Amino acid sequence: MPELPEAETVRAQLEPQLVGERILYSWARTARITAPSIDEFSARTQNQTIVAAKRRGKQIYFPLQSGDSLLVHLGMTGRLHVEDDAQFESDALHRHIQGVLRLSNGKRLVFTDPRTFGKLGVTRELDFLKKMGPEPLGDDFDAEKIVQKLAKKNVRIKAAILDQNLVAGLGNIYADEVCFLARIHPETLASQIPIEKLRELVGTMRPTLERAIAARGATLKDGGYQDTFGQFGEFIPQIYGRKGEGCDNCGALIERGVLGAGKTARSYHFCPNCQKK
C-alpha cells in the first residue's frame, strides 16, 4: 500500500511532468472522494497552473497559481498516471477512475482508486499538514523528541508509530519493518521499551524509508502499488507479508499477528525469535 516512500516516488515522477502545466479541464467522480464538492473542485482547479509538486507524510499536494493546492492521498489502492490525452485506455483499472485532469501539454493526469480510500481535493488551507508529526526525511527531524513522546505512551508500539501525529508517513509495511530492525515486538507497550531501544527504532526510520525510496517503494504480492509509469516498487520488506518464511537475521519462521479486534484489527508480522515481548 502507498506509504511515504511510494508517495515520494509518485511525487518525484510527477514533478517534471506537471509543474508549469495548466489544467484545462478537471473532472471528479464522487464527492465522497473529492473535496469540497465535485463542482467546486472543478471550478477551483480548471485554468490553474501547477506551480510545484510537494509531499508531506503520505499526502501529495500541488500548489496552484491561485494559492489553492490540489491534494491527493492515495489511500490503499490509489494510483496516479500521466497518459496521452488522446489515447483510449481500456485497462481494467480505468473502471475505477475517480478523477481526471487534462493538461496543457496534451497529457492527462488520471487518479484511479478501486477501494476508494483515497482522497482528491482542493484547498487553500494547509495548516493540517503542519499539525502532522515530523517529516522523517526533513532536515529538522528531531528523533529524540519522538523517543521522549513514545516513552510516555501507553499504547502498543506498532499502533503508536502508525499515528501520523507522532511521525508522518509510516504505514503497515514500514512500521513492521522498523520494529523488526530494532528487534521490538510490535505489541510491546511503548512506555515499557528501554529508551535505547526506542532510539534504535526511531533512528532506523529515516534510513529505512530512504532505502525504500531508492527502490521506488514496495509492491506487495497483491501487486497493489504501481508508480506513475505502471511499474512495481522493488523494495523487498524483510518482515511484512513474509509469514512462514525464514527470518533474514536468524532463520526462524516469521509469524503474523493481529493488533486490536473487529473492524479495527491491523495485521503485523514479526520474528518470534528476534522480537520477543
Add this chain to the structure above:
DNA sequence: AGACGTACCTGACCGC
C-alpha cells in the same frame, strides 16, 4: 486529552 472503537469500500481469496 489520551486511548480506544467504529465505519468506510471492494478485489482477492477461501471453503464448501
Add this chain to the structure above:
DNA sequence: TGCGGTCAGGTACGTC
C-alpha cells in the same frame, strides 16, 4: 464451477 463469507487497512470521527 459457483457462490457466499471474510480479509485487508488509512483515516476521520465518536465515545468514554
